[in-house]
Amino acid sequence: MRHQAIKFLEALILLSMAVFLQLTLGEVSGVWINFPFAALIALSFFLGFWELVITVLIAVFLLNWQPSVSLEMVILAAFPLLSLWLHKLLPWQIWLSTLVAIFVGFLILYLSIGAVLIVKQANLFLIDLFGGLVYGILVSKLMEFRK
């Protein structure tokens, strides 16, 4: 029970850091790297359903920029929950499955909202994806350490 609580607290700290990094870097540079999305996907490999729901709600609360539901926030919330189920199907080690899940998640996000951006501003997509993969693997390794 205590171990589970510490793990959840650790997840919340990693998510908070991800939100802080995204907002700070975005405001300063104008390039928004989706660290919380990557963190949520990585955390879906370690948390239970209800714990993940709480972290997803916190992320949506902190990132939502308008008082209505948007496709971006639906994907941000839904894909990590889908990944919770998906990772049981992935045969690889956790870190590799995390990378694959993050790659698929980012691809779905971009194809759903800004497919043109992948072609027109490929560097933005690649920076976002690279940042997400790095943060995701960091979250994965830290959570695995605690497991």
Next chain:
Amino acid sequence: MGLLIIILGFFVFLRPYYAWEFRNAFFSPAPPPADLAFENKYLRAELAKLNSVKSALGEPSPDLIPALVFSRYPMNFKEEILVGAGRNNGVSGGETVLYNKMLVGKVIKVFGDTSLVETIFDSRFQLAVRVGNGAVDALLSGGAEPQVTLIPGKSKVVSGDIVYSAAAGSPYGLPIGDLGVIKSSADRLFIEAGLNLPYDLNEIKLVSIVKNAAPSD
């Protein structure tokens, strides 16, 4: 656990403005230092800041609705800002939005007390504009670096010419920026240029919404 989810759900769907305040707190100025000399300097800086806000607003006008910027779209796909004036303040949608008397975007969605503004930095933004003293027609295409496109090839425009609004539904002649470096378009039928702006999106904290004209009977 269930109670926590209900509370979080309440904040996510019914009280999102707490998050905007939280986000803004990341970038709020540091509190004044205790030392009097330092505090004096801090207050003078605050006064200068308030004066700049006052100049950004200009003289109070019944045709302008001042609005604070609450939050900014946090991903790469759009360049939208949420401002603190909505249906309850007389915003109906489609209004032109000004920053320091310069056109910076248009209202695309209206809520009760807030509105969503698509800025000229958004790649979907387009506006008919005119360039320079010759009033040459052109099209402003939004993006991280907005471009003035479809300028007729034989027109006499030079870098530094003023670019101003000339679109239906938007007040005529609102300044947007200066023409940047001029080059030929890919098909060589037109010329195009970047847009020099005296500000960037990060510094916009207060805007004015130009009220739509009341429909005539």
